[in-house]
Amino acid sequence: MTTSPRPQKRTTNTCVTCRARKVRCDGRREICSNCERLGFSCSYDENVGVEMVSGEGNGMSISVPRRRVRQACQNCHARKARCSGSMPSCDRCRAQGLECVYRPGKRSLPLPPPVAIPSSTSAAGVAAAAAPGTANSPAMSSHDDGQPGQAVPNDYGASASSTTSPGSAAVDNTDPDEALALKAFDNFFRHVHHIAMFSFLHRPSLMERYHAGSLDRALLLAIIGITSLLTDLGPGMDAYGSRCIEDAVTMCLADLERPSIPRLQALVLAIKHRILSKRFSSAFMLHAIASRFAIALRLNHENPDLCFLAREARRRLMWTIYMIDSSIAAGQPEFALWADAERQIHLQLPCNERNFDFDLPEPTEPLRFPGPGPGGVVPPLPDVLGLMALHIRLHWMRNRILECTSRAVASPSQDALALLPGQCSELATELEAFEARLPASFRGCEANFRLRSYSPRLGIFVMTHVWWRQCHLDLYRIFLPGLKEALPPAALQQLDLHYVMNRRRTCYEHAKAMADMFSQLLTLGNKTPVADLDLPACAFQCTKILYHGVQMAEGAELGLTQERVQELANVCLRAARQSTPGPASAAIQSDIERLISNGLQLPETPASLQLSRARGPSITPGSEMPYLVEQIPDTDQMQGISHTPPAVQMPTLPPTTLSPMTALNMPVADPQVAAAVPPAPPSQTSAMTGASNAFEETADGFIFGPEMFGVDSWPALSHGWTNMTQFPGTTI
Known part of the structure; x- marks a missing residue:
């Protein structure tokens, strides 16, 4: 019996080109017979594929070997994007500066050890190792986070010791994926846009520009960066968002001589990202540049030549810069760039969201x-x-409150103490008038909270009333002995004891009311809305004042026991934890946790300032102490701070009496604050935009020169500026 010859065993060493063509390969190294005969590239690397493209006629031509990889990295897999599969980092992750991670498996190849790449500098975007003593060195990292010795974030949000790709030093010129951009737009306008300092973008105008391919790239990257920090865009997006922010800042700084509205919008978003990321020093300096951008673009003046949407977008952007400035200054005029907003910003307040969305001037x-x-x-x-608009007014009133109280604490002279009760009364009257003007649907009651429980405007509605309460805390905490914001005990003893106790009680009542609002927010049954850093900051101030009330007799009268205050403090902590992500919010949450664990440590309060002890002298008008003024009846204690009459009776002063605010050189009512705003002209339709678009620019373009400052030539400004070669080494 004859046996047939045994078939030749097929080699398992097949090149990827023959495998893709489904032909037999002889397995010859360097180049197999088939690839040599047909002129194809030959490779035995399992991670290299082939891409077959249609050639001339009915034949097929093979381009650079590339096919679907056996396993995609985690970033590409999560976004359902094509992965090149190259090691140690795929092309997509390398281009976007992401950390490329492959899931271990039997088909995956072992990864080579990571190679440390020096971090880059944010000013020039050039890869260089941070030398000792430079701005990026660990020795200088305590400027922002208060923890010396730790590595500071580099330009792209990673620490200096982390691994970065070789191409991460320069600005990435590849545009983000369309799916990622659209998801970022949706998350931004659904969750972030309703925060007061992010409401300057008009969604239809922005989307129209994006689909037309004319949206400024810096603005696109800034939106992705801030949205990745405040919302969930997927795994690995925090680092990518930080990279987007750094690229946006680099592009804005590269065009200092050509400012534009989109670049300024991107810069403002980057400032907010720096603040939320606890990089306050960088935000402080970038805010100065943004303010110069605004002045150069004349944003603080109305432009009647633009359409309504463009004018409204400019107003909102300018008022956002003012609110950031107010938050940075905190009542200190030397840190403010817009200290006198009434005379520096010649704009009306923004309109409501409906008019802005639907172009209703x-x-x-x-x-x-x-x-x-x-x-x-x-x-x-x-x-x-x-x-x-209500947020802007609250920031303006709070800035005046902080300026008044900080001056009183810094120099508690007899003359200053004599004016202090009148100043507090005038500021409190403005706060009460602000609350009394609100319509019934804007009042901070539980019914209005529940009506907005599923509204995207819930966050800004809650923060409006939180800020109103915080203004009262800022006004009356100067009467809480032991706090760093309070008057010295010697100065408090010179004031009427009953007045001090009434103001102290009012402060505790507002803190308790703020904690109750946080409790209502957490019990609405819906997800807590995204909030700015203001909410954790107000929650911390509320917690600190509640713990102060535990140690004072006035707090005991309001039921502020240790158990009740600890319960309210945990409510404040939960509200801060569920509303605001980011390193800065985490630091505030840690401070609240320390208050809950350790309580508030206060120095011993003088006996004359305690309610249950010696009451001290009762000061009446006409006494021998000229630095004390006639006391105003405590209407809050008689009527309750939540009482809102239909109309507010404003106190009147004699015609020859100056306002108490005059002594502080603070602005008082001006009958000619702003002129009448002319109606917006109809907008001209272009090939890119519709009849009205928020990105409309001035037809004449931007002209920056000596004429803008009212001088003939630059040497007129040479005093001091030409000699300024570097910043002094002062700590901000």
Whole structure:
């Protein structure tokens, strides 16, 4: 019996080109017979594929070997993007500066050891190792996070000791994926845009520009960066978002001589990202550049040549810069760039969101709300004003409160103490008038909270009333002995004891009311809305004042026991934890946790300032102490701070009496605050935009020169500027 010859065993050593063509390969090294005969590239690397493209006629031609890899990295797999599969980092992760990680498996190859790449400098974008003593060295990292010895974040959000790709030093010129950009836009306008300091973008105008391919790349990257920090865009997006922010800042700084509205919008988003990331020093300096951008673009003046949407977008952007400036200054004029907003910003307040979204022009009000009419009745709030306008006014009032209290604490002279009760009364009256003007649907009651429980405007609605309470805390905490913001005990003893105790009680009541609002927010049954860093900051101030009330007799009268205060403090901590992500919010949460664990340590309070002890002298008008003024009746204690009458009776002063605020050189009511705003002209339709677009620019373009400053030539400004070669080594 004859046996047939045994078939030749097929070699398992097949090149990837023959495997893709499904032909037999002889396995010859260097180059197999088939590839040599046909002129194809030959490779035995399992991670290299082939791409077959149609050639001339009916034949097939093979390009650079490339096919679907056996395993995609985690980033590409999560975003359902094509992965090149190259080691140690795929092409997509290398281009976007992401950490490329492959899941271990039997088909995956072992990864080579990582190679440390020096971090890059943010100013020039050039890869260089951070030398000792430079801005990126660990020795200088305590400037922002207060923890010396730790590595500071580099340009792309990673520490200096982390591994970066070789191409991460320069700005990445590849545009983000369209799917990622659209998801970032959706998350931004659904969760972030309703925060007061992010409400300057008009979604239809932005999307129109994006689909037309004309959206500024820096603005696109800034939106992705801030959205990745405040919302969930997928795994690995935090590092990618930080990279986007750094690229956006680099592009803005590279075009200092050509400022534009989109670049300024990107710079403002980058400033907010730096603040939320606890990089306050960088945000402080970038804010100065943004303010110069705004002045160069004349954002603080109305431009009647633009359409309504463009004018409204400019107003919102300018007022956002003012709110950032107010938060940075915190009542210290030397840190403020817009210290006198009434005379520096010649704009009306923003309109409500409906008018902005649907292009409905309507005049609003100036920064200072109108005074009482005949009979002392304050006019109600017009419907055209929205919650962003209320936030701007609260920032303006809070800045004046902090300026008043900080000056009183810094120099508690007899003359200053004599004016202090009148100043507090005038500021408190403005706060009460602000609250009294709110319509019924804007009041901070539980019913309005529940009506907005599923509304995207819930966050800004809650923060409006939180800020109103915080203004009272800032005004009255100077009467809480032991706090660093309070008057010295010797100065408190010179004031009427009953007045000090009443103000102290009012402060505790507002802190308790703020904690109750946080409790209502957490019990609405819906996910806590995304909030700015203001919410954790207010939650911390509320917790600190509640723990102060535990140690004072006035707090005991309000039921502020140790157990009740600890319960309210945990509510504040939960609200901060669920609303605001980021390193800065985490640091504030740690401070609240320390208060809950250790309590508030206060120095011993003098006996004359305690309610249950010696009451001290009762000061009456006409006494021998000229630095004490006539005390104002405590209407809050008699009527309750939540009482909101339909009209507020504004106190009147004699015609020859100056306002108590005059002594502080603070602005008082000006009958000619802002001129009438002319109506917006109809917009001209272009090939790119519709009839009205928020990105409309001035037709004449930007002209920057000596004429803008009213001088003939630059040497007129040479005093001091030409000699400034570097910043002094002072710590901010």
